[in-house]
Amino acid sequence: MYSLTPPNRDDWEDFLVMCTRRAPENRSVLSGVSAQVEAAYVDYHRQYQKPSRLSAISITKEQSDxxxxxxxxxxxGRPFRTLRTQLMAEARNRKCPMCGHRDVATLDHFLPKSVYPEYSALSINLVPVCPYCNNEKGNKLGDAAGRRFVHAYYDTLPEMELLVADVTVDSSVFVTFRIDRPSGFADPLIDNLEYHFKELKLGECFESEAFDELTGRAGMFHYQYANNGGEQGLAAMLSVEAVSERRKAGLNSWRVALYNALARNRDFCSSGFRLLSREDWDF
Structure with a gap:
């Protein structure tokens, strides 16, 4: 999960150009609603941090379509394909800003075009995301408490560990993820992040990814323990992994949360890593 640099576009100029590229019958319809759209664009930018509180403009079905x-x-092959490419290219390492680990492949309408057709081609409303997050988000606007999804262009996560992993070593190694609200930190952004995390089912997603990550690297953990300082050497390697991932994907990446939690877990570093594989690693 991370933020994106907002697109630097003259959205109203884009709208006017779009109108000229439509069939004559559509141009006439769009001309009749253009003043409302221009006002709506201004409102979207004014509602910084609160875009989900905007009211949709009152228009006919023909105008909406x-x-x-x-x-x-x-x-x-259409006139604004270049803009689509530019928006997609802003994703860090081509990873989805909503989840942080799947590849972007589509543009999500932060305010869904089915409800807010006036924003269907507004650049600041188009977020490059992965198909999974786009599908899970769907047409949801938020909940009754006013919580909403995190807006990658408008919301900047504070530089603190908000996504954390909990590691339990028992008959196996179990990892769960959660949003950790700092004590006394009342920023409503954390409320939105908790909603975002729950609605996109990111906990379950990250748990599955963590299982594959750990089982795939079981041999490396054995090697590090056996050849580079035992428990302390393994903990140090895990800390380095967290720092490396942080530089690549940002502080609130699931891999950063995972490796930080593993490095701090003495049960895992002393012997728990052995539960990840039944293979007798001989180093």
Whole structure:
């Protein structure tokens, strides 16, 4: 999970150009609603941190369909395909900002175009994401308490460990993930992050990824323990992994949370890593 640099576009100019690229009958319809769209664009930017509180403009179904059709101009071979490519390219290492680990492949309408057709082609409303997050988010706007999804362009996560992993060593190694609210930290962004984490089922997703990561690296853990300082050597290696991943993916990556938790867990570093594989590693 991480933030993106907002696109630097003249969105109103883009809208006017889009109108000229539509069929004549659509141009006429869009012209009739253009003043409302211009005002809506201004409102979107004014509602910094609170875009989900915007009210959709009052328009006919014909006008709504025409506005939603502007997004088709982002398709392959269409006039705004270059803008789509530019927006997708902003994703760090091509990873989805909503989950932080799947590849981006689509643009999500932060405010869904089915509800807010006026924002169907507004660049600040188009976030490059993976298909999973796009599908899980769907047309949801938020909950009754006012919580919403984290907006990758508008929301900047504080530089603190918000995504944490808990490691339990018993008959095997169990890893769970959660959002950790710092004591006394009342920022509503944390409320949104908790909603975001729950609605996208990121806990279950990260747990599955962590299992594959640990079992795939079981041999490395054995080697490090046997040849580079035992428990302390393994803990040091895990800390280095966390730092390396942080530089690549940001502080609130699931891998950062995982390796920080492993490095701090004495049960894992002393012998628990052996539970990851039945193979007798001989180093």
């Amino acid at each position: 025409a506005l939603k059709g502007n997004f088709d101009l982002f398709d392959v």
